[in-house]
Amino acid sequence: MTTYKTRQEVPEQEKWNLNDLYSDVGLWEKDYRHIEEMAEKLKTFDGQIHNGHSLYQYLKQSEELSYVFNKLYAYPMLKVDEDTRETTSQSLLDKAKQLSVKVSSSTSFFMPFLLSLEEETLKSYINEEKGLDYFAEDLMESFRYKLHVLSKDQEKILSQLGEALSVPSHTFGMINNADIKFGKVTGDNGEPIELTRGMYTKLIEDENREKRKEAYFAYYKPYLQLKNSIAATLSGAIKNNVTMAKVRHYPSALEKGLFGDRVPKEVYENLISTTKKNITPLHRYTKIRKEKLKLDELHQYDMSVPLISGVKPVISYEEAYETMLKALSPLGKDYIQMLREFRDARYIDVRETPGKRSGAYNLGIYGVHPFILLNHQDDLDSLFTLVHECGHGVHSMLSSKYQPQISAKYSIFVAEVASTVNEVLLINYLLKNEQDSNVRKHLLNHFIDQYKGTFFTQVMFAEFEKKTHEMAEAGIPLNVDIFNQTYETLFREYNGDTIVFDEQVKYGWSRIPHFYRPFYVYKYATGYASAIHLATRIFEGDEKTIQSYLEFLKSGCSDYPLELLKKTGVDLTTSEPIENALKRFEELVDEFSKIL
Template structure:
């Protein structure tokens, strides 16, 4: 039975983050905050005063010190706000940190235009003069890629001052979606009406009772339909802001701006969408199979998540899930498993769902401290998969921080999803291999197919939605609730097939997706999933070379561009092979399940 708490104060300390790992008290936080404020005018004084290797090194080293302290300042407030979004004191810390970020950006806005005004030969000369600049060399030369996209010093300063205002659509949606939203009511088994929570919804939408699923579905979407115009306005503003920034910075398109940092050609993004839609038939076959197995006259959206194998309800406690995860990850070696084992008792994980806590799950790696994993745990199979997914990120953060200097420890989201999804694939294979009950094995196979659909196909659909909406904004086409509805409804039909009969709520799916406020982000789930399928199957086959290469990949942080890091594991996303292989695997899973 899932443990539920009405207050965070009721949760055992061992199941909550230890904020003292960041700061013993808010007074210590305040000291770092004040230190950063005093350092910003000093950084600004370097404007026009960098003339040789020594002064360049002095600026970069002081900037790194300020940035590392700011990271702690921001994270401390953010984590506290996330465990209770209603906590005004925590929100105040976050707001102050955001204001400080704007000041930091303004103080250092001169540097990129200055750097790009240098000749490459001059920069090389500076590095020869000051050997300690070797530490910054890769970053400095990488910055030259941005030469065509950096504005004049004055314009950069103006943009940096607008930073907080430009992020307001995302902030507004997060407050609506996490703090203010009130879902409709659902009926408990005893007939009592209660307000739906996200945690309840994730359980009820999989309930075998179709009336319960329908009631939860309607209650969940109720506030999104009521707020459709407000949310459409925040999303449209976010898209237009992104398009405007891309134009100001001379990118050919918002998509290419989104891919530039990872040095991913737009063909990789477009190939992902085209390859998926060219091989969409197995997903349509699975939707038809779902309708047949559920024996419904009309298949609805609230029928797409219920397990097709009846009577299998896996109750898995948090402790049991943790032990299973450690066994499933054995192919990654003893060091990996023993390190992950320590995370439980060191309070790296905030486990329980409580009122006001941010929904979902994430890992946040903090250099020089440790990873922080947020969960909203329920004692079921989904929660175990969420755990192992976030543990993949956490171990990636742990290894990168341990083996890389600060400057290259941070890794791209593009490679992050590989580390999390390899873990998921190892878990499902472990469960299928060790389960003897045939009905449970069918249930697990069904679960893997649904995970595949959610992590791969749905994310590709989201990626196409982003591409279309940004292209509309670039063409000056109005973006509003109706436009978003039409695009989303059309895509949902293309990806899920003609078997699904649409309720009114289907077309409002766009209104509840936080990832749309981080443009061109979701496609990385799909490329990461395809890459992970390739790596995990080699690990399961006992390929020692792949294991060695994969651990090197985890330790590499951001020391190279994502596509190059993946090539070291044997995955080349500039070809269609990894996507085609993943889709072939999905076809096999559906065929096996149908039989």
Template sequence: MKIYSSRVEVPDYEKWNLEDIYTDIEKWEKEVRKIEGMAEQLGKYDGAIHDGKSLYEFLKTKEELSYMLNHVHAYSMLKGDEDTRDADAQALSERVQSLGVKVGAATSFFMPFLLELEESTLKRYIAEEPGLKYFEEDLFDSFRYKAHVLGKSEEALLSQLGESFSAPASIFGMINNADIRFGEITSDNGGKIELTRGMYAKLIEEEDREKRREAYKAYYQPYLQSKNTIAATLAAAVKTNARMAGIRNYPSALEKSLFGDNVPKEVYENLIQSTKASISPMHRYTRIRKEKLQLDELRAYDLSVPLVKDVKQDIAYEEAFETMLKGLAPLGEEYISILKEFKDKRYIDVRETPGKRSGAYNLGIYGVHPYILLNHRDDLDSLFTLVHECGHGVHSTLSARHQPQITARYSIFVAEVASTVNEILLIHYLLDNEKDLEVKKHLINHFIDQFKGTFFTQVMFAEFEMKTHEIAEKGEPLNVEVFNTIYESLFREYNGDEIVFDEEVKYGWSRIPHFYRPFYVYKYATGFASAIHLAGRILKGEKETLQSYLEFLGSGSSDYPLELLKKTGVDLTTPEPINSALAQFADLVEEFAKA
């Protein structure tokens, strides 16, 4: 794997092309000024909507503004993520944040106004103005929020505080991406070098246990050094979520987060309960890991090393992309042609560089196309990450292609289905086309670890979120000790008693950015369970399932997510999809134990 010391060194074909959004910063500036003017214009509708015509004009202008705001936000975000140390890019993001607050303040009157209307009045407005048909379903869906929207002055005040409410996430982002300096490790020539995230991802899988231990300690060093700051930041985020739920008259922060998707809390609770009821295969896998590694003591830095030796695969990006195309061929020609565009038209930013945002994501931009951030390391994990994010990318593409703007943005709840179906199809392709028995065992091991990371770990995170929010809702303190106690207890419960805990284990919560998006991570697990069901049927050649799945990808938010999934044959209001996935995990562990 080539390590780049600056972004300039990366070839253009491995960097995204942001000129598809704005060809230069002047065009971005011009759009920002236009949005500011439109925000003022929207504010003038406060108290001036009296008929269908004025309601339509407001909604049409608001949608046009939203379209532009999404573009200026996307550009500033993508630019900033290229190098989180870039002060100019940070300034763009700060301007967009302020702009969002202005727009929020200008339009904050609308929901209180709408929810004060009688349904008969709204129906009359729609009858008066044909253009309102486009907004009709969205308008009536807003009535679900009647009990949770405050008065006009209170909503205006909350919108003004938007930046303050998002401060914990912003602060953690800067700590985690820009300020963190990992400890030193021993290089191949015996010298000392500073660890990077990319290096850590490689070293934690090293067969040399001392290298794993050294990387693990160096990786956690800055988190332990900043434990009180990060704990205060996370506590502020959790308490804000809990207080906002109370202010908006939700029974709990969990139910507030689930409300938008119309997901009953029983789906969340059932996920945790069903997983813990079938946790024994996970514990068995931990024991198998200890045995295969021939260790007297299993520690946290032993949990990622592959259990099948001498089959570590180096997969260059070009090869990874071609493998993806072959593995996803069951999804059809249209799907594959969309994937090819991603690479040919430079929608993907491939390489890790200093200051670049860690991890990976897809950002769909209506009216442009998706952009995908990677930190590709030319290994098997990077291949799976590519396939995962391209699943999101195709989902964004098809939803934008088949839905109007108002319903093109899909819920995060269904997003993880699209990405994980791709991963399941890929693993089956790799297993079906591999003749070397050792490599096959390695792939089964990888599938088990993928299952662990995407399902079990996310359920553990989901329970951590639920427990910490329950503490905040009781008005009890949240601090380092509380977070450590909860996390350490859950880690043992989910992974079993075979692990000897180093000091770092209980600080696992301190490095998780998803905790700043409340009750998000459970969707990885429900998405994974749904994907296992769908991918299995697609691989069996069920044309009806494939057709319903492709329609699902083009559905955006045209229905509630649980209803969209039901159309593909997956019903998450029952335990069946979760239990089915857990049964498959048990089979994989059994197969690996015999291998």
């Protein structure tokens, strides 16, 4: 594998080109001053919007500001991610953050003002000013929240409580990221070494069972020691959600969480009930895992180790890119041409170097192009990561190209569809073309485990959130015992009785940061199911699906997520996409059991 000691050693072609944002810091500073002036101008609209013309002027200038500000903020953020140790980039990012506060403060009057208007007054403004046609849909969308917005004085009090209400989430973040120490595990040379999260994800997949077991118990130890503190933070976060839902007149915390995407609670409930009706193949896979590993007892620390040993294909970045272009060719020439442009015009930062931010992401910037961060490791996971992030990248590119700024930013609900469609097309392509039976088995195993993590585990988490919020709404006290009991019951229902339950299993809830962002995780599962549904048809060459899917990628947030997906043939208000995804999982388990 290619390793680089410094960023300078990396070939130019494998580094993103930030000159596309600013060719020098002087131009960045110029935009900084421009935004400061624009923010001051926006402040002067406070109390001065009395007709359609002044409303239009405010909105037009506000949109211009956000266009420039997005570029300005992205530049130092991307610079910092190239090398987090670099102080010049950090100070630019700090300046951008301070400017963000100024901008927010200069526009904070607007939403309370807008929602204080009568609907008829707003409609009369829109009718009298032609320019407001562009903003009309967004203005009326804001009115959906009118029922849930309180008086000006009450809103002021709530905004002052904002920091206090975020304490549970912030406290958990500090415990989880700063305070928790996992202790020591045995290194390769027999020396004790400090366990880290990154190391844990590798060790829990190690073929040496003793290493997996040692890492598992070390990883959970601090969570068990801090169980009461973490239970208090989670309980606080849930109670805050429930209280805010009541204060803002939502029927339940769940419905408040789904309101923004206009998703009926039946979609959430249907996801859970349909999955549980079709859970048998997952139980069967757990049994296959136990048999294949030849274990008397299957424990949770045996659930991540690959079942096919000795298969670790080396895939260079060049090879990975060419494989991606072939695998995604069913999406058409224009799609593939865009991916070539990503590489040739240097939208991607490829290599891991000292100080570089870990992980991978896509950042779409309206009016410029996407920037993709990778830490390519020349392995199968890195190939999947490349394909995944490029899915987001093309989605950003097409939404920017075909939508005006106001409707170009797609919602999280649909974001994972674009990336997962690519992953499914890739796995289908690899399975179709792979001759080596061992590698084929490895690919199937990879796909099934990915399915389990992205779909089944997220549905289980979604049900845990629903149950614990309902308990809080019913006045049932939330504590360690309640969380343990709820989590353990669900874990058994989803994973079956093949697994032997160590004490640690029921504490799974204590380490999930997503629980502090309520009713979010279900989107991974609906996105995955939608992607399976679409990718299967695209792979088969269904022209109608291909065209409607490409239109979907161009749509940004021009409609609500469920409506955008319906246009591709995926209707999440029915159980069909979920049933199809579960049927596909069953087929994979069947195939895997036959070739083992």
